[in-house]
Amino acid sequence: MPASPQGSQKLPGRSRIKESREYARIKSHGRRFGTGSLLVNWMLEPSCSRSRVGIIVSRKVGNAVTRNLAKRRLREVFRKHQSQLLPSLQLVIVARPSIARKSFWEVEQDFLQAVKTAQIRSAPSAS
RNA sequence: CUGGAAGGGCGGAGGGUCGCUCCGGGCUUCGGUCCGGGGAGGAAAGUCCGAACUUCACAGGGCGCGAUGCCGCGUAACCUUUCGUCGCAAGGCGCAGGGAUACACGCGGGCACCCCGGGGGAAACGCCGGAGUGACGGAUAGUGCCACAGAGAACAUACCGCCUUCCUCAGCUCGCUGUGGAAGGUAAGGGUGAAAAGGCGGGGUAAGAGCCCACCGCCCGGUGCGCAAGCCCCGGGGCACGGAAAACCCCAUCGGAAGCAAGGCCAAAUAGGGGACCUCGAGGCGGCCCGCCUCACGUUCUGCGGCAACGCAGAGCGGGUCCCGGGUAUCGGUCGCUUAGACAAAUGACUCUCUCCGGGCAGGCUCCGGUCUGCCCGCAGACAGAAUUCGGCUUACAGCCCUUCCAGAAUC
RNA sequence: GCAUUCGUAGCUCAACUGGAUAGAGCUUCUGACUUCGGAUCAGAAGGUUACAGGUUCAAAUCCUGUCGAAUGCA
Numbered sequence: 141m142p143a144s145p146q147g148s149q150k151l152p153g154r155s156r157i158k159e160s161r162e163y164a165r166i167k168s169h170g171r172r173f174g175t176g177s178l179l180v181n182w183m184l185e186p187s188c189s190r191s192r193v194g195i196i197v198s199r200k201v202g203n204a205v206t207r208n209l210a211k212r213r214l215r216e217v218f219r220k221h222q223s224q225l226l227p228s229l230q231l232v233i234v235a236r237p238s239i240a241r242k243s244f245w246e247v248e249q250d251f252l253q254a255v256k257t258a259q260i261r262s263a264p265s266a267s
Numbered sequence: 268c269u270g271g272a273a274g275g276g277c278g279g280a281g282g283g284u285c286g287c288u289c290c291g292g293g294c295u296u297c298g299g300u301c302c303g304g305g306g307a308g309g310a311a312a313g314u315c316c317g318a319a320c321u322u323c324a325c326a327g328g329g330c331g332c333g334a335u336g337c338c339g340c341g342u343a344a345c346c347u348u349u350c351g352u353c354g355c356a357a358g359g360c361g362c363a364g365g366g367a368u369a370c371a372c373g374c375g376g377g378c379a380c381c382c383c384g385g386g387g388g389a390a391a392c393g394c395c396g397g398a399g400u401g402a403c404g405g406a407u408a409g410u411g412c413c414a415c416a417g418a419g420a421a422c423a424u425a426c427c428g429c430c431u432u433c434c435u436c437a438g439c440u441c442g443c444u445g446u447g448g449a450a451g452g453u454a455a456g457g458g459u460g461a462a463a464a465g466g467c468g469g470g471g472u473a474a475g476a477g478c479c480c481a482c483c484g485c486c487c488g489g490u491g492c493g494c495a496a497g498c499c500c501c502g503g504g505g506c507a508c509g510g511a512a513a514a515c516c517c518c519a520u521c522g523g524a525a526g527c528a529a530g531g532c533c534a535a536a537u538a539g540g541g542g543a544c545c546u547c548g549a550g551g552c553g554g555c556c557c558g559c560c561u562c563a564c565g566u567u568c569u570g571c572g573g574c575a576a577c578g579c580a581g582a583g584c585g586g587g588u589c590c591c592g593g594g595u596a597u598c599g600g601u602c603g604c605u606u607a608g609a610c611a612a613a614u615g616a617c618u619c620u621c622u623c624c625g626g627g628c629a630g631g632c633u634c635c636g637g638u639c640u641g642c643c644c645g646c647a648g649a650c651a652g653a654a655u656u657c658g659g660c661u662u663a664c665a666g667c668c669c670u671u672c673c674a675g676a677a678u679c
Numbered sequence: 680g681c682a683u684u685c686g687u688a689g690c691u692c693a694a695c696u697g698g699a700u701a702g703a704g705c706u707u708c709u710g711a712c713u714u715c716g717g718a719u720c721a722g723a724a725g726g727u728u729a730c731a732g733g734u735u736c737a738a739a740u741c742c743u744g745u746c747g748a749a750u751g752c753a
Binding site for chain 2: 144156157194195203204205207208209211212213215216217220223243244249251
């Protein structure tokens with residue numbers, strides 16, 4: 141598998157959802173389902189050119205170290221696979237407490253399963 | 268060598284690909300992009316103390332509230348006309364120096380209590396040495412408390428005892444002994460209790476008692492030593508003064524309040540805010556001149572009793588005059604803010620090499636305790652993530668290193 | 680960030696200003712009643728008073744420190 145010829149792998153701060161109003165809008169108006177240790181809310185925003193992500197990790201997950209690690213891993217997973225997603229996708233990922241015991245590879249599988257179930261991939265893979 | 272205790276230190280190293288954040292510089296179509304550099308801890312944690320800093324309040328003082336409580340020394344952020352270093356400069360940096368603050372804390376000392384060892388003594392006890400503990404001003408400023416048990420518990424107390432006198436009865440060696448009772452004396456002994464009103468020895472006495480005396484303890488005064496807390500010695504008093512202030516409290520000292528969500532500035536939007544004077548019912552709360560709440564009163568509206576009047580219920584507003592231009596802003600921006608410096612909060616993902624640690628498998632050696640080699644597994648494996656800064660305390664912590672002490676084994 | 684309150688039996692709460700054995704209801708278990716079960720009656724079990732120190736003769740209570748939970752303010 142070639143190293144993602146299409147699209148960037150960067151994730152600058154503009155690709156992050158940062159305002160409380162946007163979180164509330166996506167969680168109330170978007171679609172929602174859960175897979176594994178994740179709970180995914182998403183909606184399409186045609187006016188916004190790039191897809192964006194926001195991450196919620198509550199205090200039930202663990203202490204500050206555990207919560208920061210979960211947020212970094214979810215951000216890394218989105219960064220690696222953002223080019224395969226639909227453009228102008230607004231995504232809010234909520235982590236469940238079971239994420240504290242999973243490795244990066246397991247979190248990645250959960251995310252890919254969620255993407256497959258939601259059918260928000262941009263184009264079917266070549267193979 | 269092994270194990271334990273105390274104290275101190277460390278908390279993997281180096282590299283590659285992709286990515287995040289801040290700063291400086293270049294290019295830019297202002298969206299970005301390239302180069303260089305910086306980027307979590309010993310506890311960053313809990314927020315338990317204290318300080319800096321900021322705003323508000325403030326003549327001074329009082330009441331109230333809170334904290335601290337043997338003595339001495341030392342220490343941070345902070346300031347700096349010092350020194351070094353970086354920079355053209357502004358300025359930054361420093362295991363440098365100097366100055367300042369702490370009733371945070373650390374170190375040392377004193378005293379008290381308890382334990383151990385030594386030696387003195389008949390004992391009580393005090394002496395010497397060591398370890399530990401101490402919220403370590405005052406119980407003669409006052410108020411209150413000390414359950415149960417016990418005769419009596421802070422104004423002491425007479426249950427059993429002991430002693431004296433008197434009465435009754437019995438015995439006989441005829442004025443003594445004993446039984447029972449009454450009046451009194453007595454805190455030495457028994458018993459109760461956590462605690463029984465100085466300890467112990469001698470004198471004294473009917474029996475006793477600081478009633479008297481020696482020693483110890485206690486209280487008062489003085490000399491000397493020590494910066495001081497205190498200590499040594501001398502003299503006097505003749506004993507009164509139980510515990511507890513982590514009960515109320517008293518004394519001394521300190522503390523104005525709130526906290527970077529402090530606070531300053533600005534864009535946009537929306538209509539309300541502040542001050543002075545006069546007037547004004549009651550109660551409660553907020554520590555004390557003001558505000559909020561409730562009730563009453565006045566007034567407006569709505570509903571019900573058919574309407575008005577009136578009553579009930581609910582909701583809203585609380586007077587007048589003058590003056591000022593501002594006020595709010597809760598995940599708006601920016602400054603505060605940092606050679607880490609964010610504001611949905613940056614250190615990550617994958618991987619290679621080395622070396623720690625733990626486990627498993629195989630093989631070699633073996634004094635059968637182990638040891639060496641190779642491979643594999645365990646997120647480099649513990650606790651844990653900066654949010655204004657600094658000092659301290661407390662709590663959590665895989666493993667490793669150093670020093671001292673103790674115990675065991677082996678060798679000399 | 681600051682402030683406040685609370686941890687008592689499996690659950691909900693008591694225990695006065697320290698005084699002895701920590702109490703009540705529900706729950707659980709056992710027995711009785713019943714053909715069986717429910718209800719009822721009787722009995723029993725269940726507690727390191729969150730943890731660790733300290734003050735005191737004596738601590739659930741007073742003091743200090745940890746741990747946990749909840750609430751409020753801007």
